[in-house]
Amino acid sequence: MLGRDTILSSLDSFRFPEVVQEHSRFRNPIAKYRLNRNNNCIACGKCVEICPYGVHIMRRGQVFVENHYLCVGNDCTEPCVEACPEHALSMLKNPDFDSIGDLRWTPDLLASTWYMAEFAVSPPAGLEYKRGASGGGFDKLRLVFKSPKTIQKELQDKEVDVSVVLNRRNDNAHRVRIQVPFYGGGMSYGSVSITTMLSRIKAAAALGTFCCTGEGGYPDELKPYDDHVITQVATGLFGVREETIQRVKIVEFKYAQGAKPGLGGHLLGDKVTPGVARMREAVVGYPLFSPFPFHSVYSVEDHKKHVDWIKAINPKALVAVKVSTPTDVDMVAVGSYYAGAHIIHLDGSYGGTGAAPDIAKKNIAMPIEYAVPKVHRFLKEEGVRGRITVIASGGIRTPHDVAKVIALGADAVCTGTADLVALECIRCHNCESGRGCARGIATTDAELMDLIDLEWGAQRIVNMFLAWRRELIQILKKLGMKSLPELVGRTDCLVHLDHMKESV
Amino acid sequence: MPSRYTIHTKLALHRFEPITKSGIIAWEEGCLKCAICVKKRCVYNVYEKRGLDPRQMIDATDNQCMNCFRCIQGCPKELIHKSINPEYKAIGDSHWTPEIITSLWYQAETGKIPVSGAGYPGPFSGNGFDSMWTDMSEIVRPTRDGIHGREYISTAIDLGGTQGYLTFNKKADLMVNPPSLVEIPLPVILKVPTLGAIGKETLKGWAMATRRLGTLLALPQEMIEPPLWDFAECLIPLITVRGDREDGIPKEIRITEIPWAVEWQAMVRELKTSHPSLLISIRIPAAEGVEDKALSLVEGGASIIHLETLPNGRFFDNDGMTTKDGIRSVHLKLVDANLRDGVTLLASGGIAMAEHVAKSLICGADAVIADLPILIALECRICRRCDKGIPCPVEIGGASCTWVAARVVNLMGAWHNQILEVMGAMGIRDVRRLRGEVGRAMFFEDLERSTFGSMEDVGEGYDLE
Known part of the structure; x- marks a missing residue:
C-alpha cells in the first residue's frame, strides 16, 4: 500500500506494481x-x-x-x-x-480483456482488442498516426507520461495526481460483493489512482485504502456520514448515472443482506430506492450549496460531480465549475449498471462520444477549461477508447465494466436476478462471493490496467506526444470512418 | 384531480416454451461421471429442472439457462457447450427482431418493465426511431418521479379536432358547436393486425383488453360480429366500402376510420348524416408528398389523420423513409400552416416497443396505433405461416379470451410504465405536452454532424488504428 505522500509526489518516485500472471478461475477458459x-x-x-x-x-x-x-x-x-x-x-x-458478448463488448473484446488480465499485455494476434462492433461512436473512430518520418525523434517508453492532475483549481484542496488516466467508477456495496469492491480498490491503490465506493456506504474493510477511495454522495444518501467524508481525498456527488439517466436506483430486496442493511441503515430483505433527483437540488445555486457543504466538512477534499449526458450537459458542466467542483464526471448513456430498465439504457441521454466534445468546447469558450478536470465514462472498454475520448476533450476516464470483465464477467446481464451474479462478482450471496479470491482479483485488475497503460504509451509515442495533456481535445488526431475523405 | 390511471397486471404464463437465444449441447460420450458434476452445481438448478417438451422437442435446459457458462467452463472433459439457436435467429425479420419479439413476450407474460444488469449491448444507433435519443433533466430542470407514484404523470390524450377559438353572442351564448372529442388514457390505440391465425376468442380477448385499458381497438368493419357489439364503445370500425351499411353506424361507435379517397369529404358527410357526433379518422399511406396530402385534409376539415407506414415502419414508396420521418414532416407542415392544433395525428406501422410511442409523440404524433404487438403478446413469432395456410405453431386461435386479454393488458401495462419512466426523466407530467417537443430529443444526424463532421481529414501517409 502506498502512503499519503506517495501519490502527491512526482512521477519519478512512483513504482508500478509487478506483473504476476493470473490464470482464469475456471478450468476451461473460453477460447475463440x-x-x-x-x-x-x-x-x-x-x-x-x-x-x-x-x-x-x-x-x-x-x-x-x-x-x-x-x-x-x-x-x-x-x-x-x-x-x-x-x-x-x-x-x-x-x-x-x-x-458470449454483444455488439459493444464483442466476444473478441471480452477474450482480449481476459488475456490482458492474465498476462498484462495486449493479445499478440487473433483477437480484435481495440474496438467493438456497435457500428458507431468509438467503434467508427480511428486514431490517425502520421507517417513516422514526420515525427522528429522516436521517444523511449519511459519518456512518456500518462499521469493526470485532478486538481486544477489550485485551491487549498489536495494536489492529487493519478499515475494512470483512469480511476474506478462507483459500484456500491450491495450491488457488488465486498471482494469485488476490495479487488478494485486494492488495484487502484497499487496503480496510484482511485476507486469510488458508489452509493452504499463505506465498509470498514476499505479503511486501509482511504487515500485511494472516492466516496459517493448520491440521491439516497445511503451510508453517507461526516466521518467518511472527512476520511477521503475525493468526494463524488452522483447526480445521475448514464445507464439510467433521470431515473433512481433500485437495489432488489434479495441483495439487502444483513451486512448491506447495516451499512445502509435499512431493513434486511426490503428493496431500496434511490430517488431521482436530489430533492435538495433544483438549480445550480442549490448545487453550490451541496459543494459548499462538503467543503465545510472536509476543506481539503476534491469535489467531483458525476452527471449524465442530456442536451444541456455543457451548461451543467459550466455550472458545476462555478459551484466550485474540481472534477466534472460525464457518464454517457451506454454505461454500465447493476440493473436498469432496458428502455433507459438504450434511449435516454446521449452517448459519451457526443457529450465530451460538447462540454470541452463550451468550457473552453467560457475560458475555464484549464481549471476543471473532465472525466469521461460510459462505454470505455479499451485503451484505444481512452485515447479517443481524451482526443475528443476529456482529461481522463472512469472505468467499471472493464474491471469486472477482468474478474471474468461474461456480460450475461443477470447481475440483478435471484442470488445475483452466478460468477460471484455482482452478488452478496455468501457462497457465490467465495468464488473470487481477493489477491487474484486485485492482480487481475492490475494486470489489465498495466496492459492499458502500456498500450496508451505506444499510442502517445506514435502520435509523437510525451504526455496526455498534449492529446486533450486534439480531434485532428481522429477520423470518423463515415465522414472520412480519402486523401488524394 | 382526475382519478389516477393504473393498469393492473397479472402473470399470464406462456402456453408454449419460448424460443431462447442459445442452447446447451452436452455430449455424453467420454463423461467421467464425476461425483460432483458441474451440472449438479448449477446456480440456477437448471439441470434439475431438465425435461423434454414433446410438443416442441425443446429441452427445458435451453430455456432456463441464464448463460453464466460455469458448467461449460467447469466440465473436466469439456463436454458441455453452448451454441446460438438457429431458430432464434429465424424469428421475425429485420424490423421485428428476435430481441424485440422475445422482450414483448416477457412483457405480455409478466406485465413488468424489462430490466437487466450491465450496460446497453446493442448497436450505437440505427434506422428510424433508433436514430434518436430522448433527453433527460439534470440539476437545472426538475424531473418527475412518476414510476414510484409520488407524482402523477398523465398519459391521456384527446382524439378529434379542436377549434382555435370559441365565439359567443351578446348574451354570452356559445355560438359554435363544441367539437366532439374522445379522451383515451393511453396514447396507444390497438389495431387488429392483418396477419395472424386468430379466432373469435382472440377478437373477444382483444376487445376485453381494450375496454380494461380504456383505449380503442380498430378492426375491419366486417369483423364486428355479435359478441363484439357489446364492446362497440371501444371499437373503431375500419370502413372500406361506401354506404355498405344501410342503417348507418350505430350510436355507440364513437370513432370510425376511412381510407383517403378523392371524395373523402363526401364520405365524411354521408357518415355524419346519421351520426353527427361520429369522429372520422382518415388514413393516408406514407409516401412522397404525404405532408401535402395531410395539409389538404386539414384544410378540408378533417379532424383525425392517421399516417400509416408498412409493418416494418417504412414508406410505401421509399425504403429509406421511416415512420419517424413521416410524422416529423406531417407535423411540421401543419405547424407551419398554423393548423396543427386543430387536428389529431395518429401514426402506425412498425410501432414495436414502448420507446417508439414516446419517440413518435416527440416527433409530432398525438398517439400511435399498435397492431403486431398485440399479436406477438399472444406468442406469435411472425413466422407468417398463417399467410400460407399452414397451422399456427402456437395455436393462437385456440387461446381463451381471458388469457388473450390478460396478455395484452400486461403488455400495455409494461408500456405505460416505460412511458412514465422516460417522461419522468424528461420532466414532463402530461403526455399532451410531449407532442412535437423536439427539445426533449436528440437526433443522430445533428449530433453526428456537429461532433464528427469535421473529423474527415487524414492527410498523407497515415496509419489508422
Missing part, C-alpha cells in the same frame, strides 16, 4: 478457436515445438491441446494444422465463443 486432434497423431511433438503461443503440450509421451484459448487461429504464422506430418490436427471456431 478449437483444435481437434485425431487418432493419426504419432506424438512427434512438432506442434509443441512450432507453436509460438503454448497451445500444445507434451505430457508423458503424449501431446495434448492444453490451451485452446491461446490459439490465434488464422493469424498464426506457423499453423500447426499445416505443419502436422500426419494431418492429425484440425482447427475450427468454437461455437461457445459466439454465444
Whole structure:
C-alpha cells in the first residue's frame, strides 16, 4: 500500500506494481478457436515445438491441446494444422465463443480483456482488442498516426507520461495526481460483493489512482485504502456520514448515472443482506430506492450549496460531480465549475449498471462520444477549461477508447465494466436476478462471493490496467506526444470512418 | 384531480416454451461421471429442472439457462457447450427482431418493465426511431418521479379536432358547436393486425383488453360480429366500402376510420348524416408528398389523420423513409400552416416497443396505433405461416379470451410504465405536452454532424488504428 505522500509526489518516485500472471478461475477458459486432434497423431511433438503461443503440450509421451484459448487461429504464422506430418490436427471456431458478448463488448473484446488480465499485455494476434462492433461512436473512430518520418525523434517508453492532475483549481484542496488516466467508477456495496469492491480498490491503490465506493456506504474493510477511495454522495444518501467524508481525498456527488439517466436506483430486496442493511441503515430483505433527483437540488445555486457543504466538512477534499449526458450537459458542466467542483464526471448513456430498465439504457441521454466534445468546447469558450478536470465514462472498454475520448476533450476516464470483465464477467446481464451474479462478482450471496479470491482479483485488475497503460504509451509515442495533456481535445488526431475523405 | 390511471397486471404464463437465444449441447460420450458434476452445481438448478417438451422437442435446459457458462467452463472433459439457436435467429425479420419479439413476450407474460444488469449491448444507433435519443433533466430542470407514484404523470390524450377559438353572442351564448372529442388514457390505440391465425376468442380477448385499458381497438368493419357489439364503445370500425351499411353506424361507435379517397369529404358527410357526433379518422399511406396530402385534409376539415407506414415502419414508396420521418414532416407542415392544433395525428406501422410511442409523440404524433404487438403478446413469432395456410405453431386461435386479454393488458401495462419512466426523466407530467417537443430529443444526424463532421481529414501517409 502506498502512503499519503506517495501519490502527491512526482512521477519519478512512483513504482508500478509487478506483473504476476493470473490464470482464469475456471478450468476451461473460453477460447475463440478449437483444435481437434485425431487418432493419426504419432506424438512427434512438432506442434509443441512450432507453436509460438503454448497451445500444445507434451505430457508423458503424449501431446495434448492444453490451451485452446491461446490459439490465434488464422493469424498464426506457423499453423500447426499445416505443419502436422500426419494431418492429425484440425482447427475450427468454437461455437461457445459466439454465444458470449454483444455488439459493444464483442466476444473478441471480452477474450482480449481476459488475456490482458492474465498476462498484462495486449493479445499478440487473433483477437480484435481495440474496438467493438456497435457500428458507431468509438467503434467508427480511428486514431490517425502520421507517417513516422514526420515525427522528429522516436521517444523511449519511459519518456512518456500518462499521469493526470485532478486538481486544477489550485485551491487549498489536495494536489492529487493519478499515475494512470483512469480511476474506478462507483459500484456500491450491495450491488457488488465486498471482494469485488476490495479487488478494485486494492488495484487502484497499487496503480496510484482511485476507486469510488458508489452509493452504499463505506465498509470498514476499505479503511486501509482511504487515500485511494472516492466516496459517493448520491440521491439516497445511503451510508453517507461526516466521518467518511472527512476520511477521503475525493468526494463524488452522483447526480445521475448514464445507464439510467433521470431515473433512481433500485437495489432488489434479495441483495439487502444483513451486512448491506447495516451499512445502509435499512431493513434486511426490503428493496431500496434511490430517488431521482436530489430533492435538495433544483438549480445550480442549490448545487453550490451541496459543494459548499462538503467543503465545510472536509476543506481539503476534491469535489467531483458525476452527471449524465442530456442536451444541456455543457451548461451543467459550466455550472458545476462555478459551484466550485474540481472534477466534472460525464457518464454517457451506454454505461454500465447493476440493473436498469432496458428502455433507459438504450434511449435516454446521449452517448459519451457526443457529450465530451460538447462540454470541452463550451468550457473552453467560457475560458475555464484549464481549471476543471473532465472525466469521461460510459462505454470505455479499451485503451484505444481512452485515447479517443481524451482526443475528443476529456482529461481522463472512469472505468467499471472493464474491471469486472477482468474478474471474468461474461456480460450475461443477470447481475440483478435471484442470488445475483452466478460468477460471484455482482452478488452478496455468501457462497457465490467465495468464488473470487481477493489477491487474484486485485492482480487481475492490475494486470489489465498495466496492459492499458502500456498500450496508451505506444499510442502517445506514435502520435509523437510525451504526455496526455498534449492529446486533450486534439480531434485532428481522429477520423470518423463515415465522414472520412480519402486523401488524394 | 382526475382519478389516477393504473393498469393492473397479472402473470399470464406462456402456453408454449419460448424460443431462447442459445442452447446447451452436452455430449455424453467420454463423461467421467464425476461425483460432483458441474451440472449438479448449477446456480440456477437448471439441470434439475431438465425435461423434454414433446410438443416442441425443446429441452427445458435451453430455456432456463441464464448463460453464466460455469458448467461449460467447469466440465473436466469439456463436454458441455453452448451454441446460438438457429431458430432464434429465424424469428421475425429485420424490423421485428428476435430481441424485440422475445422482450414483448416477457412483457405480455409478466406485465413488468424489462430490466437487466450491465450496460446497453446493442448497436450505437440505427434506422428510424433508433436514430434518436430522448433527453433527460439534470440539476437545472426538475424531473418527475412518476414510476414510484409520488407524482402523477398523465398519459391521456384527446382524439378529434379542436377549434382555435370559441365565439359567443351578446348574451354570452356559445355560438359554435363544441367539437366532439374522445379522451383515451393511453396514447396507444390497438389495431387488429392483418396477419395472424386468430379466432373469435382472440377478437373477444382483444376487445376485453381494450375496454380494461380504456383505449380503442380498430378492426375491419366486417369483423364486428355479435359478441363484439357489446364492446362497440371501444371499437373503431375500419370502413372500406361506401354506404355498405344501410342503417348507418350505430350510436355507440364513437370513432370510425376511412381510407383517403378523392371524395373523402363526401364520405365524411354521408357518415355524419346519421351520426353527427361520429369522429372520422382518415388514413393516408406514407409516401412522397404525404405532408401535402395531410395539409389538404386539414384544410378540408378533417379532424383525425392517421399516417400509416408498412409493418416494418417504412414508406410505401421509399425504403429509406421511416415512420419517424413521416410524422416529423406531417407535423411540421401543419405547424407551419398554423393548423396543427386543430387536428389529431395518429401514426402506425412498425410501432414495436414502448420507446417508439414516446419517440413518435416527440416527433409530432398525438398517439400511435399498435397492431403486431398485440399479436406477438399472444406468442406469435411472425413466422407468417398463417399467410400460407399452414397451422399456427402456437395455436393462437385456440387461446381463451381471458388469457388473450390478460396478455395484452400486461403488455400495455409494461408500456405505460416505460412511458412514465422516460417522461419522468424528461420532466414532463402530461403526455399532451410531449407532442412535437423536439427539445426533449436528440437526433443522430445533428449530433453526428456537429461532433464528427469535421473529423474527415487524414492527410498523407497515415496509419489508422
